[in-house]
Amino acid sequence: MQTKSWEELNHKLLVAKKYIETIIDSISTGIFTTGPNGYIKTINRTASEILGLSQEEVLGVNVSEIIEKWESIQQSVSNKTTYLEEEAFIKGQKGRIHCILSAYPIIESEQYKYEGIVCTINEIKSVRNLANKVMGKQALYTFDKIIGKNKEFSKLLNYAKQISNSPSTVLITGESGTGKEVFAQSIHNESSRRNGPFVAINCGALPRDLIESELFGYEEGAFTGAIRGGRPGKFELADGGTLFLDEIGEMPIDMQTNLLRVLEKGKLFRIGGNREIEVDVRIIAATNRDLQRDTEDGYFRKDLFYRLNVLPLKLLPLRNRKDDIPLLIDYFIKMKSLKLGKTPISLSSELIDKMVSDPWQGNIRELENTIERIINAPNSDLWQITETTKDEVIITMDESLEAIEKAHIEKIIDKCEGNISTTAEILGIGRNTLYRKIKKYSIVVLK
Numbered sequence: 001m002q003t004k005s006w007e008e009l010n011h012k013l014l015v016a017k018k019y020i021e022t023i024i025d026s027i028s029t030g031i032f033t034t035g036p037n038g039y040i041k042t043i044n045r046t047a048s049e050i051l052g053l054s055q056e057e058v059l060g061v062n063v064s065e066i067i068e069k070w071e072s073i074q075q076s077v078s079n080k081t082t083y084l085e086e087e088a089f090i091k092g093q094k095g096r097i098h099c100i101l102s103a104y105p106i107i108e109s110e111q112y113k114y115e116g117i118v119c120t121i122n123e124i125k126s127v128r129n130l131a132n133k134v135m136g137k138q139a140l141y142t143f144d145k146i147i148g149k150n151k152e153f154s155k156l157l158n159y160a161k162q163i164s165n166s167p168s169t170v171l172i173t174g175e176s177g178t179g180k181e182v183f184a185q186s187i188h189n190e191s192s193r194r195n196g197p198f199v200a201i202n203c204g205a206l207p208r209d210l211i212e213s214e215l216f217g218y219e220e221g222a223f224t225g226a227i228r229g230g231r232p233g234k235f236e237l238a239d240g241g242t243l244f245l246d247e248i249g250e251m252p253i254d255m256q257t258n259l260l261r262v263l264e265k266g267k268l269f270r271i272g273g274n275r276e277i278e279v280d281v282r283i284i285a286a287t288n289r290d291l292q293r294d295t296e297d298g299y300f301r302k303d304l305f306y307r308l309n310v311l312p313l314k315l316l317p318l319r320n321r322k323d324d325i326p327l328l329i330d331y332f333i334k335m336k337s338l339k340l341g342k343t344p345i346s347l348s349s350e351l352i353d354k355m356v357s358d359p360w361q362g363n364i365r366e367l368e369n370t371i372e373r374i375i376n377a378p379n380s381d382l383w384q385i386t387e388t389t390k391d392e393v394i395i396t397m398d399e400s401l402e403a404i405e406k407a408h409i410e411k412i413i414d415k416c417e418g419n420i421s422t423t424a425e426i427l428g429i430g431r432n433t434l435y436r437k438i439k440k441y442s443i444v445v446l447k
């Protein structure tokens, strides 16, 4: 009788143990425990997958052989300080693995004795994928959403699809509002990296000191104000995916040198760091500048230009694909009506003809904003603001294109009473582009 209940108890214990093991193994975080001297005692399936070692192989191994700077982790844990979500590097079978690690002491409750450590590890890659999904920082455009049937444009579209899956760098050029970002996102979504991150950085919008830390990240203590534990840069965040270097032509020349080095080696150092970090990133760069000319003028490094311009993609301005304008008008009317909760309207053929012959300096974005303005107030003629002001610009034979642009910007700024956002919207250019032009032409903005 006695024996039976002992067997029963033993059986129950085994079942309970199996339950716990199954639970621990089904968690997508790596977990392992060590004894007081750092020898691994138990490990779950995820941790053994991260390390690339079977559960049997890893038992009895000392963690200090696997985790870099383990001594300092062990020290802070045995001092009973918490060790939460710190960055760590693990020597895996296939190379160095970048992880987020937490460690908790196992304290025996009766004599309050330190028995060992429980560690949880997550690969940074999977943490980032999750963060990207939740934050919605994703590429939204796909090729099937790109509107255009113009012959030249279709050729470009086919070429862009063809090169999507290549690891080579793409350089997208084209005037403001021609769809550079739309193409960059579509290329990413067409490539095998589509489930990886799409990370964008606007080199024209950041002050030069910030570009470096944004791109390459920094280590703890790299400069005053550096956050504890350091921070990864966009290159690391884009690991396994695509990095979109927007307005690359605005990158300061010394930063161009650093960028070239990383592109050539596929490895980087964070600012203030001495650990080399390997990254697998596909680069798509974009600019509305003539980079070739910039290299001749000494503003852009020639070697970087050639390194970026492996697969050139030159987008057409709207005035060179006028046959697509009615298609785009149709598309934007449907889209904007839906967005604004209005019934789609149809435009008179005169108006469509007028729009087809408009030079659309701000390209697709300007057309898009004009349609949005019409849908908002179909009976007002305020949307014509760009047209009327354009007519007011007196063009004389000796006036350069730049002088005309300056005068036009000044007029619109004046009409918008110095409101930069509205001015940029009407001109169909980004705010940063507008700020750059204001600086370039020394335009005084009065509010």
Ligand SMILES: Nc1ncnc2c1ncn2[C@@H]1O[C@H](COP(=O)(O)OP(=O)(O)OP(=O)(O)O)[C@@H](O)[C@H]1O
Pocket: 145, 146, 147, 148, 174, 175, 176, 177, 178, 179, 180, 181, 182, 183, 288, 364, 365, 368, 429, 430, 433
């Ligand atoms: N072929 C297209 N089909 C549909 N919409 C498009 C197309 N190309 C561009 N657009 C629209 O035009 C807008 C501007 O495109 P995008 O932001 O890609 O231009 P850009 O070339 O990056 O301009 P900038 O140089 O000012 O940054 C987008 O918001 C998008 O809605």
Ligand SMILES: [Mg+2]
Pocket: 180, 181, 246
């Ligand atoms: Mg852009």
